[in-house]
Amino acid sequence: MAHSGIKIEGLSFRYPDGTPALRELSLEIARGERVGIIGPNGAGKSTLLFTLNGIYSGEGRIEISGKEVNERNLKEIRRKVGLVFQDPVDQLFMPTVLEDVAFGPLNLGCEKAEAVRLSLEALKAVGMENARDKISHHLSHGEKKRVSVATVLSMSPDIIALDEPTSNLDPRARMELLDILSGLDKTVIIASHDLDFVMRLCGRTVLLDGGRIKAQGETRKILSEETLLERHGLLLPPAIEEAAK
């Protein structure tokens, strides 16, 4: 039977200069699941996200909702997997907010009116509908992040993958983002070393280091293993440390 979530089998990836980033990685994520991918800098978290929608292609096999990621399926895969980049300045490249959010739907072949409708819906979902004609350079970092999420929501993806979503966010913006993401009825994947954020959002956590999965399981369980975390350059989240005292 076709897998309705994500299925990764024996995925390896090397950068053009030969540095290995992912080694023989296998992982399954069910539809609607929220998974945190944690690990130190350079563990391969971002690379893994980039392979999900075929921006990087390595050896091995990736299936998204039963479709293999390959040259032929790229367009469909990129509709199914919405990638939110770490730096919203990279994600928001159009002159105005609305044009940015409509960029995806238009590329998928939507009519203008339909693209605008989908975009306004997506902007509303992140509470940014009043910014439609603003210039993204003039938004705050938190607002840019929310618009970034809207740029992929407008494409109605099955999966949303976010790379370091909380970097540079102030606590309020971080909480707003948490609310938005936990309200989504989609598969959500978060690559982050903000363990507190992962704990609040994700049911399952995968620990990545050196391009390999070192541990995976229920988030609370993984995030309570102090020695495991420290061995891979991470620290116990404050909430768990408190509870242990």
Add this chain to the structure above:
Amino acid sequence: MHHSYIDKYSELESPLHSLDPRAKIIFALVITLCIVLASPIAYFSFASYALLVLILIFLSRIPPGTLLSRALFVVPFAALIAFFVPFTVGGEVLWSFASAGIRLTVTTQGLILFISIMIKSFLALLCLAVFISSTRYSVFLKALGDLKVPALFVMILSFMYRYLFVIVDELMLMKAAKDSRTVGGTRFMHLKAAGGLAGTLFLRSYERGERVYKAMLSRGFCGNAKTVAAFRLKRVDFAFSAALTLYIAATYILEGHHGAFWN
């Protein structure tokens, strides 16, 4: 950081601001062409177009000083290009200089041509400045697309606008970082640091470009740039277009013909 230099006056409300951007682009081009193609001794035309530009400035409600400085900014480049004209155009010798095998002559025709080039470039730039300053840049880009300017070209302009300020921000941060570490020192040291800064800025922009392209691909980009823009022509746009066309035609007819300048 906020840099609103380009869009500083584009949010004013004025008759010129509310015009259809496509009409503005077309007329900016038409007026510029008329100014540029006028005969160097068509003094009446110069005066007439100057008056037209003044009217446009008045209609736009943009501070004239700002427009003047925007236009003057480009004039030195025109002057540099036109610099040799007085020496190279043949005609009645006005002044000559000969020494050590170098011979320079300035002709009346050459001088007139030089002055007319300066007047033309200044008027044309002022005209472009008033049209551009009264249009929001994003709207200007949409209008270009509507006027069938190739999408790739519009996209390049759009990215330039989007990332210019990002790069300026990065440069200012890097400069602050450099200044906080290079206190005192020789001029040479500072120059060396500035060189490194330029290189780093180039690398960063290059990498940023790659990331942006990945972000575009992720959202289904496959070579065709599309936007959701749409405009509708209003009655006032037709009235404005008709008035401008009449003005230009009247200037042309009243000026008559100058066949004599080029002999």
